[in-house]
Amino acid sequence: MIRVIVLVCVFIAATPIAIASDDLAALFEEYSGNEMAEDPFAATDAGITEYNDRTPSVSAADQERRAAKAAEFLGRLDAIDTSAFTHDDRVNADLLRFILKHKIALAKFRPWRIPFLADSGFHSDIGHAVGSTPFRTESDYQTYLARLAALPAYIDQQKENMRIGLAEGFTQPKEIIPLIIPSFEAMAPDSAGEHILYAPFIKMPSSISTRHQDAIRIEARMVIKNHVIPAFASLAAFMKEEYLPNARDTLGISETPDGEAYYAALVRYFTTLDDATADDIHEIGLKEVARIRKEMNTVIEVAGFDGSFEEFLEYLRTDRQFYAKTPQEMLDRAAWISKDIDGRLPAYFGKLPRQPYSVEPVPDNIAPNYTNARYVGAPLDATQGGQFWVNTYKIEIRPMYQLVAMALHEAVPGHHLQSALSKEIENAPEFRLGFYPHAYGEGWGLYSEKLGVEMGVYQTPYDHFGRLTWEMWRACRLVIDTGIHSKGWTRQQAMDYLASNTALSLHNVQTEIDRYIAWPGQALAYKMGELTIWELRAKAEQELGDDFDIREFHDAVLTEGGLPLEMLRDQIDRYIAEAKESSE
Numbered sequence: 001m002i003r004v005i006v007l008v009c010v011f012i013a014a015t016p017i018a019i020a021s022d023d024l025a026a027l028f029e030e031y032s033g034n035e036m037a038e039d040p041f042a043a044t045d046a047g048i049t050e051y052n053d054r055t056p057s058v059s060a061a062d063q064e065r066r067a068a069k070a071a072e073f074l075g076r077l078d079a080i081d082t083s084a085f086t087h088d089d090r091v092n093a094d095l096l097r098f099i100l101k102h103k104i105a106l107a108k109f110r111p112w113r114i115p116f117l118a119d120s121g122f123h124s125d126i127g128h129a130v131g132s133t134p135f136r137t138e139s140d141y142q143t144y145l146a147r148l149a150a151l152p153a154y155i156d157q158q159k160e161n162m163r164i165g166l167a168e169g170f171t172q173p174k175e176i177i178p179l180i181i182p183s184f185e186a187m188a189p190d191s192a193g194e195h196i197l198y199a200p201f202i203k204m205p206s207s208i209s210t211r212h213q214d215a216i217r218i219e220a221r222m223v224i225k226n227h228v229i230p231a232f233a234s235l236a237a238f239m240k241e242e243y244l245p246n247a248r249d250t251l252g253i254s255e256t257p258d259g260e261a262y263y264a265a266l267v268r269y270f271t272t273l274d275d276a277t278a279d280d281i282h283e284i285g286l287k288e289v290a291r292i293r294k295e296m297n298t299v300i301e302v303a304g305f306d307g308s309f310e311e312f313l314e315y316l317r318t319d320r321q322f323y324a325k326t327p328q329e330m331l332d333r334a335a336w337i338s339k340d341i342d343g344r345l346p347a348y349f350g351k352l353p354r355q356p357y358s359v360e361p362v363p364d365n366i367a368p369n370y371t372n373a374r375y376v377g378a379p380l381d382a383t384q385g386g387q388f389w390v391n392t393y394k395i396e397i398r399p400m401y402q403l404v405a406m407a408l409h410e411a412v413p414g415h416h417l418q419s420a421l422s423k424e425i426e427n428a429p430e431f432r433l434g435f436y437p438h439a440y441g442e443g444w445g446l447y448s449e450k451l452g453v454e455m456g457v458y459q460t461p462y463d464h465f466g467r468l469t470w471e472m473w474r475a476c477r478l479v480i481d482t483g484i485h486s487k488g489w490t491r492q493q494a495m496d497y498l499a500s501n502t503a504l505s506l507h508n509v510q511t512e513i514d515r516y517i518a519w520p521g522q523a524l525a526y527k528m529g530e531l532t533i534w535e536l537r538a539k540a541e542q543e544l545g546d547d548f549d550i551r552e553f554h555d556a557v558l559t560e561g562g563l564p565l566e567m568l569r570d571q572i573d574r575y576i577a578e579a580k581e582s583s584e
Contacts (some may be wrong), residue, residue, distance in 0.1 A: 018471050024080055024089060025429075031073055031096065032430035038066060040147075041129040046434065047379025051511045052133060053146035055126070055154035058112060060164060067107035075101040087574075090559065091567070092429055097142060097563050101433070102269045109262040113165030114172055115158050118180055118518035119370045120513070122359070123187055126151065127196055127363065131387070132378055135200050138208055141216050143285035148197060148223050152231035160237055165245045169327070170256050174247040175491055177239070177531060179369050184239050187232035205256055252485040253520040263485045266521030270527045272439045272564035273520060277539050278486040282523055285478025288527060289501060299468060300522035303461035316503040318384065321464065322399040327392035333400055334390045335359040337407045351552040351559060354418030357386035357411055363414045367393035369511055373406045375415035377434065380541045393402045397505035403467035404458055405449045409470070413554075414448040422561035436561040438522060443529015443565075446474055450530075471502045474530070475514065476501055477523035483521045532565045533557065536572045543576050547583045 036043035040051035047465040066328065082093045115122040125530075126147075134140050165171050189195055201220045204213045244518050254260045258270070267276050297309065316322060324330040338359060345352055355378070362370050376387040389399060408414055418441065423433050449467055458464050476498050483489035494513045499506060516523045536557075540547045556575035563571060 005252035020087060021089060024077075024082065024085070024093060027073070027076055027080070028092060028096065028108065028429035028431065033034070034069065035194070035431060041125050041530070044129045045132045045379070046430070047132065047381055049134060049143075052140075053143045053150075055147060055150045058115070058122075058154065058157045058161065060112075060161065063110065063112045064105070067104065070100050070103040073102065077432065083143075088427070091188065092254065092432065094567060095272045095432060095435065095540055096429075098272070098437070098567075099435075102265075105265050106262075106269060109258060109265065111262075112161050113168070113170045115161060116172070116180070116518075118176060118364060118514040119183070121183075121231070123155075123184055124366055124537065127365075128376065130197065130200060131376060131384065132382055133200070134383065136205055136207070136383070138212060138216065140201070141204075141208075141220075143199065144536075145216075145219060145223055146404070148220075148228055152227055155231045155235050159235065162238075162243060166243065167450055169248055170258060171243070171247040172518055173251050174244065174249055174253060176517055177244045177247055179245055179510075179514060180518075181236070181239050181244070182368060183366050183523065184232070184236040188229050188236050192221040192229065195224050195228065196363065197228060198224055205566070210211075224456035251491060251517060252488065254370075254485050260486070263520055267524060270438045270521040270525045272437050273528070273566070276524075276528070278482040281478050282482040282487070283480070284531075285475055285527070289472065289479060290466055292475055293501070296468050296472065299461050299465045303465070310500075313503050316399060316401070316462070316465070317505055322401055324398075324400055327395055330392055330398065330400065331359055331361060331390055334403050336386070338388060338403055338411045339456055341407060341412050341452070341455070344457070345417070348451070348455060348550055348554060349413065349417070349558075350555045351421065353417060353424060355380055355385050355416075355420040355423070357416045357420075358384070359411075360389055362389045362391040362393065364393075367391055369514070371511060371515065372398060372402065372508060373410045375410040377416075377419045377423075380420075385540065386420060388416065394507060397507045399466070399503070399505075401460070401462040402470065403454060404463045405467040405470040408448045408457065409445040410451040412448075413451065416447040418444050418558055421558050425559070425561050428561070432561055437562045437564050437566050438525035439529035439532070440562050440568060441529070443527040443531075443533055446526045447533045450534075472502050473504060474523075474526040475497070478527050480513065481516050481523040484517055491517065527563065533567065536569065540572060540576055540579075544579055547579060550577075552579065573580045 001272075005160070036046065036048050036051060039056050040054045041056060042050045074097065076098055077093060080093070082090050130144075135144070162171070172575060187196070192198055197222060204216070208216070248256065250256070252259070252263075253266075254263045263278065267278055267281065268274055273280070284512070293309075300309065300312050303312075305315065307315070309506050324333065338357075340573075357375075361367075362374070367483075370391055370393070372391050374389045376389060378384055378386055388407065390403075390406070410416070419434065422435065425432060450471055452458060452467065458467060478491070480494045480497060484491075484494055491513060494516070495506075495509050496506065498513060499509045500508075504512065537553060540553050553572075553575070554571060557568070558573055
């Protein structure tokens with residue numbers, strides 16, 4: 001009798017949980033599908049091909065509709081009691097709640113009125129999507145041509161959004177726009193064959209007959225000549241003749257209408273910390289700058305340099321021994337370093353991704369105002385792997401001693417390893433695959449740079465100083481971003497601060513400062529995330545003692561994919577508890 005009663009009770013208790021769990025899974029699926037339908041470029045990047053013939057619809061009405069939909073999803077999610085669910089389901093629910101909470105918080109500031117940054121934006125997004133687009137069949141090419149034909153309407157919507165921003169005083173600062181305009185002009189070359197979006201037609205699969213290839217190329221040149229280039233030419237003219245003259249004269253985002261509240265929301269979003277404030281982060285940055293400066297002075301002594309800190313920086317910026325003679329030399333060196341790191345990974349990671357990566361130059365059309373390097377991911381079933389981009393524009397200002405830190409951050413064990421593993425999470429809802437909370441993602445990249453010291457990758461004092469320059473650069477970001485956007489710093493004040501504390505070339509200093517101006521808050525993610533990961537590692541080492549395994553710790557950080565920092569704390573606490581239990 002007791003046994004029967006227990007079984008009945010279990011059945012009655014389990015049924016609502018099972019139903020609710022099914023509701024949660026259905027909500028995840030609906031949310032993921034909605035996101036892909038709303039952003040066809042993101043769908044392409046995720047390897048979902050059904051929207052490859054279209055561009056996003058981004059009108060003001062569309063933006064309002066999306067904000068309302070996010071609120072609806074959040075309401076439905078909060079109505080589900082997940083307390084009795086599995087750990088994985090609770091993590092999934094908490095991640096979606098984080099995403100929706102910040103979507104809603106930021107949507108009220110209507111950031112879509114500024115749809116571009118200093119080094120990228122809506123005008124270049126399709127170029128990234130091309131790298132993830134399959135080009136195997138004639139149908140793939142026809143689908144892509146349909147997307148190209150849809151570009152003018154998409155560009156017109158973005159212009160209207162920017163006009164709303166102009167009317168309301170919500171624009172990029174006038175001071176940085178002249179250096180951004182060339183990236184718009186580059187999208188309107190003289191001929192269709194020169195356009196970056198024509199690239200997929202240059203080399204086509206042999207499975208498509210020569211006659212059909214010729215016909216597709218003719219159609220592509222017509223679409224680009226008659227639709228794409230005129231649309232981008234009109235956009236470039238708009239940027240020069242309408243946007244630039246009427247853009248705001250102020251610099252920090254806090255000086256726009258409701259800007260202080262907007263920046264506070266951005267600080268919380270990019271750091272993933274609900275209690276983060278600009279003042280606290282500014283102070284953390286000042287302390288980190290002072291600490292790293294001491295380490296830099298030690299490396300200068302090891303290098304045997306006889307001179308001041310300022311003289312050493314000038315030496316690094318001007319002595320030709322530190323610079324490649326050709327772009328290919330820089331790419332070759334970056335590739336060698338990356339391969340060297342690859343061979344060291346098994347000692348530090350239990351699980352490695354199956355997707356490979358390549359070393360590529362930053363595309364010419366965006367390189368002049370682009371950062372030193374970037375990682376560009378790809379779907380697991382793409383015809384190419386991830387890409388570690390190295391900026392070879394003006395190699396005379398890009399020292400080779402920074403390549404080790406660059407490779408560790410952008411390739412392995414940084415963004416490529418991190419991103420590729422996130423796409424392999426088993427039984428996870430679609431929205432989690434490749435999910436990228438900035439403090440986690442960029443914090444891991446910066447952590448990886450310092451991990452390279454343990455891995456034995458840095459070979460010379462100059463390589464070590466290059467790493468410290470990059471760490472100092474990220475510490476300066478805490479000071480500069482908050483200085484510009486909450487403390488009234490000028491552009492020159494920010495450039496002077498970065499130039500006086502790092503060995504970055506003055507060109508790189510300018511492009512970096514313009515990036516922080518144009519993208520408020522994002523620069524805070526790196527150091528805040530890195531400091532948290534080192535804090536969690538120290539905790540694991542202390543609590544586990546001799547049972548600490550660096551490979552298991554790194555797997556615990558990475559194999560759940562992108563997590564807000566508070567959720568990462570919970571993840572590491574769980575790992576520590578399980579490691580203690582298994583060692584007993």
